[in-house]
Amino acid sequence: EAQVTQNPRYLITVTGKKLTVTCSQNMNHEYMSWYRQDPGLGLRQIYYSMNVEVTDKGDVPEGYKVSRKEKRNFPLILESPSPNQTSLYFCASRRGAGGFEQYFGPGTRLTVT
Amino acid sequence: SQQGEEDPQALSIQEGENATMNCSYKTSINNLQWYRQNSGRGLVHLILIRSNEREKHSGRLRVTLDTSKKSSSLLITASRAADTASYFCATEETSGSRLTFGEGTQLTVNP
Numbered sequence: 001e002a003q004v005t006q007n008p009r010y011l012i013t014v015t016g017k018k019l020t021v022t023c024s025q026n027m028n029h030e031y032m033s034w035y036r037q038d039p040g041l042g043l044r045q046i047y048y049s050m051n052v053e054v055t056d057k058g059d060v061p062e063g064y065k066v067s068r069k070e071k072r073n074f075p076l077i078l079e080s081p082s083p084n085q086t087s088l089y090f091c092a093s094r095r096g097a098g099g100f101e102q103y104f105g106p107g108t109r110l111t112v113t
Numbered sequence: 114s115q116q117g118e119e120d121p122q123a124l125s126i127q128e129g130e131n132a133t134m135n136c137s138y139k140t141s142i143n144n145l146q147w148y149r150q151n152s153g154r155g156l157v158h159l160i161l162i163r164s165n166e167r168e169k170h171s172g173r174l175r176v177t178l179d180t181s182k183k184s185s186s187l188l189i190t191a192s193r194a195a196d197t198a199s200y201f202c203a204t205e206e207t208s209g210s211r212l213t214f215g216e217g218t219q220l221t222v223n224p
Binding site for chain 1: 143144146148153154155156157158161163201203205208210211212213214215216217
């Protein structure tokens with residue numbers, strides 16, 4: 001089954017404790033993205049990647065890091081989480097540019113206290 | 114920056130009625146896509162319309178695109194309670210490297 005998986009699905013952590021949210025897709029997609037969703041603000045893109053070893057900032061990259069060492073994986077790293085990073089995070093992938101639909105993971109609900 | 118803006122923010126209708134949601138955007142695009150999100154879950158792709166298309170249909174969905182006005186509309190005909198969800202438009206910029214989303218329209222269909 002074609003899918004995007006994220007782990008963990010729920011995470012409660014404390015300020016400053018480094019964490020990684022994993023994302024994996026099994027569709028051999030080139031493009032992968034991370035979004036955060038907050039009430040009243042819609043989906044905002046954090047980072048995106050157009051292929052292995054190619055990443056670029058989205059609209060809200062501050063406080064986040066990503067890497068794309070393999071085509072299928074695109075982890076999101078919070079080196080020093082802060083309460084304002086409490087949010088619902090989505091990983092997504094699509095085949096490429098030029099009119100392909102995007103597939104979303106189930107989401108990771110992160111709470112930073 | 115946020116590309117698409119949906120209107121209205123919230124819409125409540127009765128089952129069987131039609132629901133229309135609008136999306137406006139700011140820059141040149143390759144295509145515009147509509148997605149649906151059930152509460153707290155991942156978004157699901159509904160339909161894609163390219164910049165050289167004016168109208169597209171898929172089942173009970175009808176999408177229009179007016180590139181001169183930089184706007185699109187999504188019409189859901191004969192709505193059902195199961196259509197209750199948030200609907201987002203997303204635009205792919207001409208560079209093709211980003212797909213950016215609006216804030217969404219919350220649709221409630223009352224049985």
